[in-house]
Amino acid sequence: xxxxAFKQFSxxxxxxxxxxxxxxxxxxxxxxxxxxNRVVDVGTGTGLIALMCKQRSxxxxxHAVEIDDDALKDAEFNIKHSPWSDIELHxxxxxxxxxxxxxxxxxxxxxxxxxxxxxxxxxxxxARHTDSLSFDALLDAFEKFTSDAGQLAVILPYQESLLFCQxxxxxxxxxxxxxxxxxxPSKSYSRRLLLIGKQxxxxxxxxxxxxxxxxxxxYTNDFVSLCHEFYLKM
Numbered sequence: 001x002x003x004x005a006f007k008q009f010s011x012x013x014x015x016x017x018x019x020x021x022x023x024x025x026x027x028x029x030x031x032x033x034x035x036x037n038r039v040v041d042v043g044t045g046t047g048l049i050a051l052m053c054k055q056r057s058x059x060x061x062x063h064a065v066e067i068d069d070d071a072l073k074d075a076e077f078n079i080k081h082s083p084w085s086d087i088e089l090h091x092x093x094x095x096x097x098x099x100x101x102x103x104x105x106x107x108x109x110x111x112x113x114x115x116x117x118x119x120x121x122x123x124x125x126x127a128r129h130t131d132s133l134s135f136d137a138l139l140d141a142f143e144k145f146t147s148d149a150g151q152l153a154v155i156l157p158y159q160e161s162l163l164f165c166q167x168x169x170x171x172x173x174x175x176x177x178x179x180x181x182x183x184x185p186s187k188s189y190s191r192r193l194l195l196i197g198k199q200x201x202x203x204x205x206x207x208x209x210x211x212x213x214x215x216x217x218x219y220t221n222d223f224v225s226l227c228h229e230f231y232l233k234m
Contacts, residue, residue, distance in 0.1 A: 028052030036105035047075035161192035
């Protein structure tokens with residue numbers, strides 16, 4: 001599908017290797033934005049999560065960082081043709097990003113394959129594998145570009161989320177909240193949403209779970225409640 005229509009914006013994805021996914025939609029709908037006046041989306045791809053954050057928090061300043069030239073073409077088009085053309089798009093890797101701003105929130109749907117076999121599509125490899133953005137590099141960026149009270153929201157496969165939490169804990173940061181995701185009730189948890197904070201504002205951390213489809217292959221009430229502001233048919 002070359003275009004994905006949401007209630008308030010559309011995402012054209014002619015060029016980006018990574019298309020609109022449930023992962024990205026879950027993260028954009030779940031991430032807490034009430035205290036986030038300045039947001040940066042790392043590896044924005046088509047611009048999906050930056051656009052979702054701006055829809056949910058129109059008064060926030062939103063920046064989006066992307067290294068891939070093809071993805072940038074789609075992100076630039078999507079932002080320009082959305083109601084929020086003031087989203088600032090940066091053409092660089094987060095490792096080379098330069099900003100005097102200190103963000104309240106960093107959000108990312110990061111690459112997560114560490115050792116899996118790569119295909120011939122180099123752009124897709126960059127988007128899916130941690131060679132271009134390791135977990136440590138993302139955590140370095142979080143430390144550098146966010147305020148003392150800054151938070152980092154990501155979505156990862158469940159097992160990788162455990163490693164990510166260990167790496168964050170080694171830096172004396174805290175798991176504020178998480179949400180484990182199942183596709184159906186009978187399946188194991190496949191994804192996990194994480195909110196990492198520099199300050200320990202929640203003790204113990206708030207642990208949630210969510211199932212996307214019920215036994216009749218219909219969206220669950222929890223999923224609809226989370227995502228109804230975005231999907232056209234909800």
